[in-house]
Amino acid sequence: MTTYEGSILTIQTPEGVTFRLPLASPVTRMLACCLDLLISGGIAAMITQFLAPLAPISKDYYAAITALIYFAVNLLYSMVTEIVWRGQTPGKRILKLRVVDSQGLRLDASQLIIRNLLRPADMLPVFYLLGGMVSIYQRFGQRLGDIAAGTVVIRVLDHKQPSLENVFGAKFNSLAEHGHLAARLRQKVTPHLASLTLEALLRRDTLEPQARLELFGELAGYFKSQVPFPSEAVEQLADEQYVRNVAEILFRS
Amino acid sequence: MIIDLARFVQAGRPHWESLEQMLTRLENDPQQQMPVAESIRFHSLYQRAAADLARMEPFASDSDLRTYLENLVSRAYGEMQERTSRGRFRPWHWLAVTLPVAFRRRVTAFQLAVLLTLAGCAFGALAVSMDKEAKAVVLPFSHLQGTPAERVSQEESGRSKDLEGKKGNFAAQLMQNNIRVSITAMALGMTYGIGTIIVLFYNGVVLGAVAYDYISSGFSTFLFAWLLPHGATEIPAILLGGQAGLLIAHALIGWGSRDNRRERMRAVAPDIVTIISGAALLLVWAGIVESFFSQYHAPVLPYSVKIGFGMLELILLTLYLAFAGRGQE
Known part of the structure; x- marks a missing residue:
């Protein structure tokens, strides 16, 4: 089952597992298309340059080969690169986009061929005007070729392995010394708030200094109001360290 | 339930890494x-x-861990649910x-494409027969x-001498133009x-x-000799493009x-790709024949030879499309 919310395509597998694919915007797709036009033009020009020594042998056949090379590169460039690179042309690769099946299934070569063969319809009347209009009004941002092929273009997110070392260091946790209070804290904090706390810690380096102070001040204040710890356990603890200690209690039971 | 995240990552990491390695290999x-x-x-x-x-479900949407697992699961799901053979x-x-x-x-879509073309033929012939000035409008060449x-x-x-030294380029232009027409006929299937x-x-x-103009003027032999050698493959190729376009329209x-649009399109996609690729092949052949053969006329090349060649192509193409691969479907 696929649903759409904002610019996210959500796919639910028959087993009930949900994963989300962030859709690419029409503007990014257009930029990728421009890059691909430049690259394919460059490839065709390089091949014809390579064949230039044949020109004196027969100008006629050299002109024919040149025309056919430009035509073939123009027609096949996106198809071949998307098949070889599993949904990516060089332009898409540079801009971190990828064509995927709209239901999360494995892409067939026929899907990639169809979405590229239907470009003449998308290009009507000039430079992808029809395809662009359709993709703006279509909820998955699909152009006509994508609708026919059952594909969507998504943004490829960096998926580095999660690391918790920066959040839960080997520092002494004064709150953990009070087992019964720590247990009460675990009982009182909802999973949603716990996840927000973890997110705040994971992203703390990306926050403006003032916002960082305010956010951790608010979180620490809330946790303190829920389960007060003895003063010797919290004195000289900055709000951020307090929240980090709370998170460690929550996520390292 | 709040999970012990550090333990969760520690326990899951070896499995996730194994899955990632298998996925990369695949x-x-x-x-x-x-x-x-x-x-x-x-599968395990x-x-x-x-x-x-699923255990990460209650967590905020953009955590690295969730993004990482979503990426793994979506890639593995695609590999697991593959429907076509490789x-x-x-x-x-x-x-x-x-x-x-x-x-x-x-074949029904092809028959419809033939009917539409024949209807166009009848209209064109009728227009030129009723109004000679219609020729200027109808024929763009x-x-x-x-x-x-x-x-x-x-x-x-x-006149064929005019093409001396230009035949290769002429053939290339014909191939490009006709392949473009066929692909356009197919792509426009998306307009329902x-x-x-x-x-x-x-x-x-x-x-x-054109046919009415030449036949009514008594030049039917010239017409067939001129058109048949390349038309025997070029016209069927454009009809194949039309067939693919009508298949898209039907699926839309x-x-x-009872299937949804996506299922219908997915079911017909491999045949569309096959048919349009066949059309492109035919058009490469048609371009070569039109450039190197069709432009020669009697007395250089007897009309009987040209007509015989065109008829032979047409018969072979018909036999091929009608009988090739029977019993191996």
Whole structure:
């Protein structure tokens, strides 16, 4: 089952597992298309340059080969690169986009061929005007070729392995010394708030200094109001360290 | 429930890494056949990662861990749910079996394309027969604007010499133009078939107008000798493009089907690709014949030879599309 919310395509597998694919915007797709036009033009020009020594042998056949090379590169460039690179042309690769099946299934070569063969319809009347209009009004941002092929273009997110070392260091946790209070804290904090706390810690380096102070001040204040710890356990603890200690209690039971 | 995240990552990491390695291997070599034991392990790792992702459900949406697991699960899901076989492409099998079988499976769309073209032919012939001035509107080619007698006289006096030294380029231009027309006829199927119908009908109008003009002037032999050698493959190729376009339109509209649009399109996609690829092949041949053969006329090349060659092509193409690959479908 696929649903759409904002610019996210959500796919639910028959087993009930949900994963989300962030859709690419029409503007990014257009930029990728421009890059691909430049690259394919460059490839065709390089091949014809390579064949230039044949020109004196027969100008006629050299002109024919040149025309056919430009035509073939123009027609096949996106198809071949998307098949070889599993949904990516060089332009898409540079801009971190990828064509995927709209239901999360494995892409067939026929899907990639169809979405590229239907470009003449998308290009009507000039430079992808029809395809662009359709993709703006279509909820998955699909152009006509994508609708026919059952594909969507998504943004490829960096998926580095999660690391918790920066959040839960080997520092002494004064709150953990009070087992019964720590247990009460675990009982009182909802999973949603716990996840927000973890997110705040994971992203703390990306926050403006003032916002960082305010956010951790608010979180620490809330946790303190829920389960007060003895003063010797919290004195000289900055709000951020307090929240980090709370998170460690929550996520390292 | 709040999970012990550090322990969760520590316990899951070896499985996630194994799954990632298997996925990378599969993605780098899509043709590889996974042994049964490895398939079972892959399935088990997928289930583990899916379960881990499900446990992350209550967490905020953009955590690295969730993004990482979503990426793993979505890639593995795609590999698990693959619907088509991954057999290697075999050109000879494709030519001998896949193409003619796909054509016959979707022959109704081809018949409709033929009917639309014939309707266009009748319209074109009727228009030129009723109003001679219609020729200027219907025929966009300057060399067809004069009378057939003038054209035949020019051709037989050796106009083909004009193409000396240009035949290769001429063939290339013809191939490109005709392949573009066929692909456009197919692509316009996305306009619910309206664009495809217009392209087929208009091609028929031009063909009908030219045919009427030459036949009514008594130059039917010249007409057949001129058109048949390349037309025997070029016209069917454009009809194949129309067939593919009508298939797209039918899948979009979905008459008589309970499947959703996506399923309908997915079912018809491989045949569309096969048919349009067949059309492109025919058009490469047609371009060569038109440039190197069709432009020669009597007395250089007797009309009987040209007509015989065109008829032979047409018969072979008909036999191929009608009978090739039978019993191996």
